[in-house]
Amino acid sequence: MNSADTADKAVTASAADPVDFHIAICGAGPVGQAFALLLCKQGVAPESIVLFDAKTSSQSEQDVRSIALSYGSQQILSAASAWPVKATSIQQIHVSRRGHLGRSLIDCKDYQIPALGYVARYGDIMMPLQRALAQSGIHIRRPVKVSTLEETDDSVTLRLQDGSAITAGVVVQAEGGSFADQRQKTQHHDYRQTAIISHITVSQPVAERAFERFTEQGPLALLPQEDGYALVWCVRPKVAEQLSELDDVAFKQALQHAFGERLGTILTASARHSYPLGLNAQAHATKRTVTIGNAAQTLHPVAGQGLNLGLRDASILAPLLTNCMQPTQLRAASGDLLSAQLQLFLQQRRSDRQATIRLTDTMARIFASAPDGALTQSVLGLGLGLLDIIKPAKKILAEQMMFGWR
Template sequence: MKSTTPAIINDVDIAICGAGPAGQALALLLHKQGIAADRIALFDGKTSAEAEQDARTIALSAGSQQILEMAGSWPVKATPINEIHVSRRGHFGRSLINADDYAVPALGYVARYGDIIAPMQKEILRVGIRIHRPLLVSGLDEANDHVRINLHNPVTGDHSSMSANVVVQAEGGTFSDQSARTRRHDYQQTAIIAHVTSDQPLPHRAFERFTEQGPLALLPQENGYALVWCVRPDVADTLSAADDVSFKQALQKAFGNRIGQLQQISARVSYPLGLNVQTHATARTVSIGNAAQTLHPVAGQGLNLGLRDTFVLARCLSRHAHQLDHPAAILEAFIRQRQADRGITIHLTDTLARVFASTPDGSLTQSPLGLGLSVVDICNPARDVLAGHMMYGWR
């Protein structure tokens, strides 16, 4: 009599490496769409308290808000963006995008990372999905019928493992901490992050200002603005070493007086900027968010692109839940469906970043931007395309 080898039953169907916004949103969307809570597992090196205390500022698009609402993790403590003002310093040309023109409550929202995570973790706990913390993924061993996730506890030093049908890499980190992927470029730019206040704030208006050094964004947040100022590394060193008065003077000169005189400046942090992309899948593993594509922050598309990844991947996996023991075709379909949105968004941010990072101040290659802003402002179809992509991506 011919013997048969029984099929392996893995510990979970879907293991998600990284319990940030993209990883947790994916887990919640999978559960909402029919995957049992005990067949999903998340791993993260941070404790839940550490995640909720993270004060980084995140710009969420209108589309991201909808995804978080579908995941059951909205409302989030956030400041709505009702207008976006885009301009180029010292040159003619600007564009103003208004939420009223698109019949949406807001174009986007500004929130702290911890405030996004808190309602997610509450919903994760409520539905019974397990987040294994603090555990670092030390390696993956992919076989024909499973992926073994090798785990390390940074507190106790213990090692363990778990098997899954599908592994999703959702732990991206920052550009300087990542190993090189198939497409990588160092922009030789640094982002300076801080919180600022002014004496004439314009409530719910976000500013994206293109300077000779790179984009400068002021996003409405609480009683002031979240600052993301992209400059070349030598300038970043000078600005980081400057006292608050000198820093305010430099920022005022770069931004102008649209919100009056700058007043208080919080502690500043900075990090280098680059492009790092690898969007393919294997037969059982796939990457989303920063783990697939780390972008320049111009236009604020990083997390928003990642959340669009989660929406499509959850749909692909849940629609074919009965085939998760052979997921290769499902993951290939996900890559195909994300190709256009990923490609357009990566190309857009990469082009803008290179224009300012690799050309001398005032170069002719920067000049078409001002003309482009003028065209966008007077041409409704062009403005609609720009606004649609910023809110929802390419669909």
């Protein structure tokens, strides 16, 4: 039996309570599950929390997508009792511009930390989260889709796709989906870029070193993972179509040309998958609902900040919601306090969210909108070289990637 399946047992709030659950979380991905576990660590009763997810636990654990976790995210997952994760550590990040002088090397030793981050498969991140949930007493319902939310002054009613409904004191929306499937938010931009993902092996790997290579088409990331590297190659849609039609030999040649020979010869490349890239963000909270993670912001994958930003959302929201649980436990009388805490959450997350959005959006637009060889692209290469000279600027960039704007 799957670890998370053992948690799928009915746990409801006391009959004296005005709602079925005090906190309902829509989306049981890494952000939603980490948030639920962090609530319990803060002292919230696990039986007062329910998670909904459209996927089964088996589907989540079998997802082989590669995810970059920052060192700060590792600390958050540890706090949620969801670490260790089967992962490859990143000790260094080599950032360069293809065909131009200028590069920067970010090393964890310069910041007295064990790693800048980690690379793990999505399913491997989910396994310890789901084991912790199975032991927590938190209720999880899956596969279940929430169709609509109906909010009143006293509670939120969640209408489920099967026709049933439950009520909650507050709803946290953590199910964002992919850019192509989302409704447009206030900060929205289609980069006209496509990410091609694969797993490759090379003849001269550099242990625990990640590469972020800026090409004429967009960023190309190679993240150390298991026996090789997880590839995220961002190109224009027409080029993505052409690359997808190549056989393995021709694809490896094209990748070799784009990346260069810093890792020797590209030996193998697994089956390729692709998805469109865009920015879609809007911080949102009502009196009794709030969005976190991909539901609040979907980003370009440059610098690998999407999930990390979502986990920081979870770590900040958990103690703020806990403040509403005593002594009123999100009853109707606590509505004003709850609303104030949700607005405080938006305020506390504003700087980190906007700094991360600006960083990824600026880098993406340089390649998505500028013609090949444009001055803006050349200036980026010069800037990379200056980073190794201007140490404070390099430290700011490294800390943003590891911990977010603080």
